[in-house]
Amino acid sequence: MTAEVEAANTALYEALESADVDRMAAVWDDAEPELLVCVHPGWPMLRGRAHVLRSFSAIMANTPYIQFFLTDVHVAVSGDTAVVTCMENILTAVSQEGSSGEVVATNVFVRRPGGWRLQVHHGSPVLGTLEEVDDDGE
Numbered sequence: 001m002t003a004e005v006e007a008a009n010t011a012l013y014e015a016l017e018s019a020d021v022d023r024m025a026a027v028w029d030d031a032e033p034e035l036l037v038c039v040h041p042g043w044p045m046l047r048g049r050a051h052v053l054r055s056f057s058a059i060m061a062n063t064p065y066i067q068f069f070l071t072d073v074h075v076a077v078s079g080d081t082a083v084v085t086c087m088e089n090i091l092t093a094v095s096q097e098g099s100s101g102e103v104v105a106t107n108v109f110v111r112r113p114g115g116w117r118l119q120v121h122h123g124s125p126v127l128g129t130l131e132e133v134d135d136d137g138e
Contacts, residue, residue, distance in 0.1 A: 001077055002075045002077060004115065004116055005075050005077060005082040005084060005109055005116050006073065006075055006084070007116075008027065008109055008115065008116035008117070008118065009070075009073070009075075009084045009086070009107055009109070010070075011023070011026075011027050012024075012027045012107065012118060012121070013068040013070065013088075015027055015056075016056065016059070016060065016066060016068070017066055017067055017068065019060040019061075019063075020060075021053070021056070021057055021060065024053065024056050024057075024060075025053055027117070027118050028049060028052060028053065028117060028118050028119075029049075029110055029112065029117035029118060029119045030049060030117070031110075031112055031117070032119075033048060033049030033050070034047070034048055034049075035119055036048060036049045036052050036118075036119055036120070037052075037119070037120045037121075037122075038051075038052040038055060038120070038121045038122075039121070039122040039123060039124075040055060040059070040123055041103050041123045041124060041125040042125065043055070052121075063092060063093070064093050065091075065092060065093035066090065066091070066092045066093075067090070067091045067092070068088050068089070068090055069088075069089040069090075069091075070086045070087065070088060070089070071086065071087045071089060072085070072086055072087045073085075073086040074086070079111075080110055080111040081108065081109070081110055081111075082108070082109040082110075082111070082116060083106065083107070083108050083109075084105075084106070084107040084108075084109065085104070085105070085106050085107075086104075086105050086107075087102060087103070087104060087105075087126075088102065088103040088104075088105050088123065089102055090102070090103060101125065101126075102125070102126040103123045103124065103125055103126065104123070104124050104126055105121065105122065105123045105124075106120070106121075106122045107120065107121050107122075108120035108121075
């Protein structure tokens with residue numbers, strides 16, 4: 001079951017890398033479209049299937065190249081819900097020089113008759129390292 005969830009998670013990133021709107025739509029749950037939530041790094045929270053898919057369409061249209069290297073992938077399954085946490089190591093060409101960055105992501109999937117579908121994606125940029133924060137939080 002964990003392998004199925006990992007495959008669904010991989011499909012999210014492959015859809016974005018290939019700029020394929022139809023593949024992206026297939027990743028997201030359509031049984032309860034009002035429950036879908038997405039937070040892109042630095043963006044406000046988006047609710048509802050139409051808003052979420054529109055945001056990915058805008059990213060795809062404005063990003064000539066993007067590639068994800070996922071690390072620290074952890075999958076937890078409880079009944080018909082699965083939570084995937086991971087580090088998105090991103091290479092992108094949004095300018096001539098290109099750029100890279102790290103995002104901590106949480107993806108929540110639900111099991112449907114056709115497989116695991118995404119309901120929540122939350123990405124937060126990594127601005128520092130754990131070594132930069134001491135035990136006292138100072």
